[in-house]
Amino acid sequence: MTLRWTYAFVDRPAAVFGPACDFWTAATGTRLSELRGDQGEFVTLLPESGDACVKVQGVAEGPGGAHLDFAVEDVTGFVKEARRAGAGMVSEHGGWAVLRSPAGQLFCAVPWHGESLRPPAVRGTRLDQVCLDIPPSLYDAEVAFWSALLPEWASLPGSLPEFHVVKPPAGLPIRILLQRLGEERPSSAHLDLACTDIDAARTAHEELGATLVYRGTHWRVMRDPAGGLYCLTGRDPRTGGLPA
Secondary structure (H helix, E strand, O other): EEEEEHHHHHEEEEHHHHHHHHHHHHOEEEEEEEEEEEOEEEEEEOOOOOOEEEEEEEEEOOOOOOEEEEEEOOOHHHHHHHHHOOOOOEEEEEOEEEEEEEOEEEEEEEEEEOOOOOOEEEOOEEEEEEEEOOHHHHHHHHHHHHHOOOOOEEEOOOOOOOOOEOOOOOOOOEEEEEEEEEOOOOOEEEEEEEEOOOHHHHHHHHHOOOOOEOOOOEEEEEEEOOOEEOOOOOOOOOOOOOOO
C-alpha cells in the first residue's frame, strides 16, 4: 500500500455550494475544475502551478465540515489496511471507497493520478491541514488509528496537550491535526491554513466575506460565507510547523 497524495475536502451544504466555491477559490488563488458527480456536487480547486490538493463538495445533509481523501496506487489494499487498523466501511463506488475512523470521521480512498508537485503558498497562506475535533473518550483510540494507518508519517504530540500532529513525508500537501475537545460531543473536522501573518490573512479573508469568530493566541477561528468554520494559524506556510 503506497499513499501518493492527499486532498483536503471543503464540505458545505449543497444550498451554499456556490458561495463556498467562490470564497475558497479566492482565498486559495485557484480556479474551478468542471463539476463532477450525479448532482454536480464535486469540484477541484486548480492552482496556477503544481497539483491540486483541495476539493469542494456540496453535501445533501448536515452542516458539512471537512474530510481527507488519500490517493493511493492500490485502493483495495489501502482499504484492507484501514479496516485492519480499525476503520469501518461506509460505501464502495467502483474504484474508490468511503470509510469511517473509530471516532466517526469520514475519509476516502481514491486512485492516484500522478499528482506529485505541491502548489505554492498564496499571499503568505497555505491550506495545509485538516483538524479532527475528537471527544475525550475517543481521542486516544483516534490517535492510535491514524498512527497505525499512516506508519510512514510522523506521529507526535502537538504544541499543547490537547493536540497531536500526524505529519506527512516531505512533498505531500495536507497534514492531520487531532484536537481533543473539552466536552463529549460528536466528532467533526475543519480546515486550517498556515499563515505568515494571521491578522493580515484575517483582513484579506474578511474582505472576501468571512467573519471572525474567535481570537486565540496564535490562531483565529473564522466562518466562511457558506457558514463553515475554519482556522487561520500562525504556522510556517512552507513547513507547516510553528515558528522557532
